Amino acid sequence: MTEKLYYQDPYLFSFTATVVSCTSAGDGYAVELDRTAFFPEEGGQYADTGLLSGIPVTDVKEKGGVILHTLPSPLSVGAAVIGQVNATERLRKMQNHTGEHIVSGLFHSLYGLTNVGFHLGHDDVTVDLNGELSREDLCRVEHLANEAIWKNLPVRAEFPSPEVLATLDYRSKLELTENVRIVTIPGYDVCACCAPHVAYTGEVGQIKLLDFARYKGGVRIHMLCGMDALADYHARYVATAAISAKLTAPQGEVAEAVERLAAELLEKKAQIARLQDALAAELLRALPDGDAPALFFENRLDTPARRALVNGAAAKRPLAALFAGDDESGYAFLIGSNAIDLRPFAKAMTAALGGKGGGSATMVQGTLTAKRADIEEYWN
Numbered sequence: 001m002t003e004k005l006y007y008q009d010p011y012l013f014s015f016t017a018t019v020v021s022c023t024s025a026g027d028g029y030a031v032e033l034d035r036t037a038f039f040p041e042e043g044g045q046y047a048d049t050g051l052l053s054g055i056p057v058t059d060v061k062e063k064g065g066v067i068l069h070t071l072p073s074p075l076s077v078g079a080a081v082i083g084q085v086n087a088t089e090r091l092r093k094m095q096n097h098t099g100e101h102i103v104s105g106l107f108h109s110l111y112g113l114t115n116v117g118f119h120l121g122h123d124d125v126t127v128d129l130n131g132e133l134s135r136e137d138l139c140r141v142e143h144l145a146n147e148a149i150w151k152n153l154p155v156r157a158e159f160p161s162p163e164v165l166a167t168l169d170y171r172s173k174l175e176l177t178e179n180v181r182i183v184t185i186p187g188y189d190v191c192a193c194c195a196p197h198v199a200y201t202g203e204v205g206q207i208k209l210l211d212f213a214r215y216k217g218g219v220r221i222h223m224l225c226g227m228d229a230l231a232d233y234h235a236r237y238v239a240t241a242a243i244s245a246k247l248t249a250p251q252g253e254v255a256e257a258v259e260r261l262a263a264e265l266l267e268k269k270a271q272i273a274r275l276q277d278a279l280a281a282e283l284l285r286a287l288p289d290g291d292a293p294a295l296f297f298e299n300r301l302d303t304p305a306r307r308a309l310v311n312g313a314a315a316k317r318p319l320a321a322l323f324a325g326d327d328e329s330g331y332a333f334l335i336g337s338n339a340i341d342l343r344p345f346a347k348a349m350t351a352a353l354g355g356k357g358g359g360s361a362t363m364v365q366g367t368l369t370a371k372r373a374d375i376e377e378y379w380n
């Protein structure tokens with residue numbers, strides 16, 4: 001059994017220990033110490049990182065009471081080592097994890113909901129609850145959870161005797177009756193938990209419940225605490241400030257400003273569509289009836305206007321073709337006909353002029369790599 005120093009002091013980030021065993025495991029080595037401050041991957045949290053005598057600890061796992069540190073190079077059995085836990089990373093996890101206790105405790109006492117899943121990742125923290133809730137519920141719990149921070153309550157962790165344990169009402173109830181670690185935040189939460197927590201709720205800093213969505217018959221809440229919440233606020237502030245400056249609208253009114261912009265955009269699109277229709281109609285009016293193919297080199301039309309023009313021209317001529325592009329990047333073509341089957345025609349043209357395309361008997365489209373002069377020569 002490894003002595004778990006993080007139980008005695010969750011703020012112990014530097015410690016000395018003796019190497020008990022070192023075996024090769026995968027690409028690296030699994031090192032067992034007589035004692036450690038490294039908290040393993042457990043309870044939805046990823047493992048602590050840091051150094052053992054200067055060698056990076058890339059993973060930490062617990063197997064039957066023994067904690068194994070994954071290292072890229074070996075350590076000698078019996079050697080004294082200095083362990084250094086990445087303190088910022090651990091504090092971040094302690095803030096988020098303690099915040100989660102407060103939030104889960106509140107959802108439990110106020111709404112009878114149970115936390116059925118917790119994930120503390122590198123950039124996301126989620127809590128899964130086994131029932132429904134509303135946006136108002138979320139706001140209420142967020143406010144009450146932050147009140148718990150302002151009260152700066154002590155966070156206690158202890159191993160009660162089986163007799164005392166039997167009298168306790170706590171979350172995450174285990175089958176075990178001995179060695180159950182109970183974490184208490186007075187008035188907010190009593191829960192069986194093995195992870196490190198901050199000593200006072202004030203250290204959580206702040207709790208932000210970002211969003212929630214239906215998940216496996218309940219809900220999944222995305223939340224951030226402490227330094228993560230502050231970094232998130234900063235990122236959102238910078239983004240909102242940039243949008244506000246671009247829209248010349250106060251930060252609190254950017255949503256309305258975007259709505260106005262979207263409405264304007266919609267109106268402009270409708271206006272452009274009307275102009276495109278008018279331009280296609282103008283080009284069609286200028287085309288006299290005849291037997292020669294109608295040929296347009298026209299870059300000003302969008303797709304619907306191109307179709308309208310080619311369809312209209314195919315009613316006046318046996319063949320109508322529109323080319324859009326330039327000699328450098330090639331041409332997109334659209335050909336219409338009511339007189340011939342265009343599929344073999346397009347095949348022959350793309351073979352002669354270099355390109356590809358396809359469509360129906362009455363309309364084909366595609367691209368050509370040929371220059372305008374060659375296209376005109378082919379068609380005349």
Ligand SMILES: [Zn+2]
Nearest residue numbers: 183193194195
């Ligand atoms: Zn906990």
